[in-house]
Amino acid sequence: MSITMTEDAIVLKNGAKTFQEDAEEPIYVLKNVDLTIKKGEFYILLGPSGCGKSTLLNIIAGFSELSMGDLEIITSDTTNRDGRGFVFQSADSALFPWLTVEENISFGLKMKKIPKAQRKEIANKFIELTGLSSHGSKFPDNLSGGMKQRVQLARVLANEPEILLMDEPFGALDAMTRRTMQSELIRIWSETNKTVIFVTHDIQEAIILGQKIGIMSVGPESRIDTTYEVDLTYPRDTTSVAFNKNYKQVQAHFEDYSI
Numbered sequence: 336m337s338i339t340m341t342e343d344a345i346v347l348k349n350g351a352k353t354f355q356e357d358a359e360e361p362i363y364v365l366k367n368v369d370l371t372i373k374k375g376e377f378y379i380l381l382g383p384s385g386c387g388k389s390t391l392l393n394i395i396a397g398f399s400e401l402s403m404g405d406l407e408i409i410t411s412d413t414t415n416r417d418g419r420g421f422v423f424q425s426a427d428s429a430l431f432p433w434l435t436v437e438e439n440i441s442f443g444l445k446m447k448k449i450p451k452a453q454r455k456e457i458a459n460k461f462i463e464l465t466g467l468s469s470h471g472s473k474f475p476d477n478l479s480g481g482m483k484q485r486v487q488l489a490r491v492l493a494n495e496p497e498i499l500l501m502d503e504p505f506g507a508l509d510a511m512t513r514r515t516m517q518s519e520l521i522r523i524w525s526e527t528n529k530t531v532i533f534v535t536h537d538i539q540e541a542i543i544l545g546q547k548i549g550i551m552s553v554g555p556e557s558r559i560d561t562t563y564e565v566d567l568t569y570p571r572d573t574t575s576v577a578f579n580k581n582y583k584q585v586q587a588h589f590e591d592y593s594i
């Protein structure tokens with residue numbers, strides 16, 4: 336599978352962020368950040384811990400404001416948070432424990448006053464897409480970490496966002512579950528044509544998933560140092576020579592510091 340995109344979905348020019356707006360000499364977490372993400376692209380933000388990946392993703396999500404610069408989100412959806420859906424690192428804090436899997440997934444639809452029968456139909460579609468069939472009536476507390484992350488993803492997808500923003504969504508999962516979720520995410524992405532921005536500090540995860548990898552420099556004043564294009568088709572074989580070559584090239588950017 337090889338996918339090419341042409342239209343822009345997200346354009347950030349000269350972005351900067353400080354959390355000390357009033358200080359005489361504010362410290363910038365992000366500075367001179369330039370970023371262009373194409374419609375339908377799988378884009379990875381890769382960088383060392385604390386460099387500002389979540390800060391940047393939260394700005395793209397609209398949760399936080401830029402201190403300087405211009406951000407353009409180009410979607411045809413102006414009603415649905417401008418077409419953006421956010422998947423958090425922890426499903427535990429994102430899901431409602433008193434609602435079943437199906438109710439969690441259809442929660443946003445209920446808020447949008449979509450009739451019950453239609454909600455059920457949409458929820459079932461995403462239950463199936465995310466591999467949750469037969470778990471619809473369970474409560475989050477009775478699910479494994481991987482299953483909970485599937486529910487969170489299904490709930491976001493049920494709102495049909497054009498852009499999926501994911502902040503280390505598999506960071507808390509064990510290695511095997513994480514690998515399964517990575518494959519599932521690639522399958523879902525290829526079936527739904529979403530634009531995905533996925534944050535990670537794991538080089539292997541970046542190369543398993545990404546078409547482009549925005550490599551961030553160490554903070555403060557972090558920016559996207561290099562945009563690396565992964566020249567591999569999906570699914571990616573982590574044991575192949577070509578995978579290893581990509582890994583080494585990305586790793587070379589981090590030789591001056593450990594991540």
Ligand SMILES: Nc1ncnc2c1ncn2[C@@H]1O[C@H](COP(=O)(O)OP(=O)(O)OP(=O)(O)O)[C@@H](O)[C@H]1O
Nearest residue numbers: 354364382383384385386387388389390391536554
């Ligand atoms: N609300 C805030 N107020 C003040 N400083 C903040 C705030 N949010 C983040 N920071 C600072 O901004 C920097 C970047 O934080 P951020 O959480 O974006 O990093 P990250 O790359 O996502 O790290 P990690 O890999 O650990 O998740 C850190 O130095 C952090 O302390």
Ligand SMILES: [Mg+2]
Nearest residue numbers: 388389390502
């Ligand atoms: Mg973070």
